[in-house]
Amino acid sequence: MVFNSERIQIGISACLLGEKVRFDGGHKASQYCKKELKPHFDFVPVCPEMAIGMGAPRKSIRLIRDNENLYVRSQDGSLDVTDKLVEFSSNKVKQLDFLGGYILCAKSPTCGMERVIEYQMGSNNGTKVGVGVFARALMEQYPHLPVEEEGRLHDLRIRENFFTRIYAYHDWSCMQLSGVTKHKLIAFHSRYKYLLMAHSPKHYRLLGPLLAEMPENIDLFSQTYLAKFMAILKVKATRKNHTSVLQHIQGYFKKHLTKAQKKELSDMILKYHQGLQPILVPITLINHYLREYPSEYIENQVYLNPHPESLKLRYAF
Structure with missing residues (x-):
């Protein structure tokens, strides 16, 4: 698929759309995604576990930590899909550069954005410090892409912040598609003045001098600007x-x-x-x-x- 300037495309864990891809043959359908969001976005569903041929139903898998090494295995250790998942995730995320955002399924050893349980090798003791294999690859490949877990979208402040970032990121992507120039970048910054101030007036003020010293290499500079721009929007606006x-x-x-x-x-x-x-x-x-x-x-x-x-x-x- 390719970038669509008219319609934002959002990646999503397939189970959230009601696809029966869970380890137990079920799903985790989100009515909010299916009913409220579907009219506004084109969803691109992904299930890493099904994609590597695990099928449904299947053995459940978990993140297992052994010193510096992290594995994705079944509880009894009879199934190890670490290499398959790492390879799939690495290849798949490179194909998703057209996305405007991503909604992940929480707690998943493949799609969990944060607080996924990592078990100690040989025990049932775990700590909520992990990130799903696919989610990690996605966020490393696209550090500025708006990413959230579906459950967190029930928090209205998180929800508003997430979609503010999605539309801003799409706006940036449209400008980038047409070719970034100094004039376009300054105009873009000007249009976002008050939105940036609502999120962090302190950091907004730091962007002005940065733009004033814009170098000739606009492509490299634009990526520096984007990193700071998206970081500001990630700060939740206050009353x-x-x-x-x-x-x-x-x-x-x-x-x-x-x-x-x-x-x-x-x-x-x-x-x-x-x-x-x-x-x-x-x-x-x-x-x-x-x-x-x-x-x-x-x-x-x-x-x-x-x-x-x-x-x-x-x-x-």
Whole structure:
């Protein structure tokens, strides 16, 4: 498959889509993925265990640590698929450069993103320090790719952060496809100003001087910028930072709004800051004023619409 600029493609553990690929012949279907997300994305399902021919049902496997070595074996040790999984994972992830994100199944010795149990060789004692073989290869190959476990998406802040990163990463990928130039990179940075400030104003301020010293080798520099850009977005936005951004945007309307309108917007921002209403309320009002008093700079800010409204990600906080 190839990159699609019109429709974001997301990798996903096949069991989350209801495919019966689990060791017991079952699945771990996610209704959120199947019903809420499917209209917005094209899923690319992968099951490493089925891909190496293990079949379903099959013997369950686990991560087993022996000093510096890590194996993927059945509990009784009669089945060892370490080499097959490592080889498959290495080859498969290289084919996934078109993806805009990935949703993994938790606790899996192949797909778990974190806290997978590693058992000590010859015992049933384990600690939650492992990463699934395929998940590790994926994250090492694409360190800036938004990756999450399906279970963690029930946390609304994690969910909103994940999809904010997915749409930003896709936006970057589209720009890269058309060819990165200094002008495009500066314009990209400008559009993301307030979104970056909401996530980490401290780190946003460090990007300005970096861009000011942009070298001639734009390809190499763009990757440095991307690493810092995605790292900032991975920091969860706070109510305090959101409030500061909303007040910055409010300043663009001070010459246009009546006294009553200014008070209304200030009250909405204050109520959001106090936790009395979701951020969608002041942002909706700002978008309303933008239609009355257009400002190209503010209209272009990704912060106001970082993801489709139909995903319902700004109702919770």
